Amino acid sequence: MLTSHFMPKLLTGACMLGSVLLIGNACAATSINLSYNGAPDPEKNAVHVFATNLKELVEEKTNDAIKLQLFPNSMLGGEEERMEQTMNTPMLNIASFAGVSPLADEIFVSAIPFLFEDFDAARTFFDEGDYWLALSDTLQDRAGIDMLAVVEEGGFLAFTNSERPISHPDDFKGLRFRAMDPSQVALYESFGASGTPIPWTETYMALRTGVANGQMNPPMYIALASLYEVQDYLTLANIQYSDQFLVGNSAMIAGWDDELRSAFMEAVNEANQNAREANESQVDSRIAYLEEQGMEVIRPSEEDLEAFRTVGQPAYLAWLAERGIGQNWIDMALEDADMGEFND
Template identity: 30%
Template sequence: MKKMNIKKLSFILALSFMLTSLTGCLSSEERRKETGEREVYELYIACDSQEDTVTGIFMNTFADILEEKSNGRIIVNRYPNSQLGGDGEIAEAVQNGNITFVVQTSAPQVTFVPEAAIFDAPMAFKNLDVARKVLDGSLTEKLKEYYEPKKLRLLGIADQGFRVMTSNKRIENIDNLNGIKIRTMENPNHIAFWKSVGANPTPMAWSEVYIGLQQGSIDAQENPIETIVASKVYEQQDYVIKTNHILHTLTLIGSPNVIDDLPEELQKNVYEAADEAKVLARQQTDERSAGRIEIVEQSGTEILEYNEELFNTMKERSESVWLNLEKQIGKELVDLLRDEIYKAEVELGLN
């Protein structure tokens, strides 16, 4: 993890100082009613993304709903766009109780909760309906048990859709992936996945990807469609291929110490707000996806639709990644994921 810079560290320490044994339970002139002043709880939420992203929308939607449900007893101070640090720094601040909530993908949480790597399982879900049924079931309830001892509370999981591939090479079958130089995150499971399907995974800082594609040092990259459009990497690619290889989860996690010190009715508000916000965030993912795809198509970059044969072949080739996950986080959790996927597919008439 990168060292937190002095400015961000000072800011977080200042937040910590402002908090009392709860979170800075304050009496506020602005919250005065006819009956007199009442207690106001100031909470803090952060993310490393801009507000005009599903991550930012999830953050603000949760905060809005929580403030409304609490009838003004909770004020949620919001810090998007890495104002309080990157994903790892923010997660650590939540763990320490200096920030109340964070919205982020699950990848940076693996440092604190190794079992969060379950979301690295490739080619797991046939579609988003299956994925969301699984995330609303026993798997998430089990994961909560792993988060709690790490001083993190998993409140809900939304998504930013699937990670898909962009390339200057047309990808229609597994052989087309042979040797293709694709940028990946510095995630050993992601790297192992791309190797298993014949590609040449190349970890690279995200800030270098656009130029890397432009200069030809990489041939391809993978990300959710929203990220692809926001970064404009599609301008340097001929194709967007709907490989749907990994679900891009968006988790809402909180500080158990802070939440548990809230009055019982306000704790209930937190959980209710999380449940409602994740559903609305998923709706935003679906609504925004169509618009993002239209932007790509209008640019002249071709969209290659979901190819079931390619998906199944990539799934067969990447079984080794699932086996490796069993060694990393335990067979029980991986088997639970497999079982939940099967149940969801049966329920949706897909199996």
């Protein structure tokens, strides 16, 4: 359900109706803002790598009819503020769950833990599944925002902790974990641990001082935040697919002619494929780096992974139900995940 903070404002004037091409003398601007989180550092921010590649490809494929202006580090505002701007002005944004969920809470269904066996399964889910198509249509209908791409930001989440190797849900008992949101609290509690929401900026110190024993993130973020200095064990359990979402103002995109829109989407798809290939190619080297820094890497057996799924998924599904998300959304997603996982 939309909050009042996110209710669309009435768009006025030809420029606000979408086209960045010539619409009268007053609307000749060809520049579109692209906002996103994180530093403009290719070594530290996979989303920035995607954004810079997208800029190059859009300008190349549209013959500079569209030029992107990049605004990293949340320069245009926080998650909700940037989504409101995307609703009401011709712009693009790379949003996290925090940006999309106030408009389409059903997006949390895509983060059901242990849903995907590997990258191929996750990509099939988002590229071909009925759930994601329905979610995209819902976002457009409610907010006037097009879902353009699912952007990988570092692989699958892994568990880390400073107390003992974790290879099975029973190994969590008695531990304290940093949680990103209430859904992670529910997951940890299902394993017999406790979870406390702690901001990312405070996570290193919380782990260092023992406020929390562990956390979960992709290997890329574990390395970039130097969490290996305060965490001894890394469990590769493919918990959740780590992603953000490229979105754009629907009226803007609808206002382009077919040729321009096709060229733009070709650039989006190519940039996304490039990002996927680059991300997957670095997963093993990132894990190897963490091993070199002294972390013990645990690779759970198939039996143990199934135990994680059996215990953890029901807790997350119960959390979704508490948020009032309909069972039809969950059923669609679970069916699509089976399609992605087993359609080899």
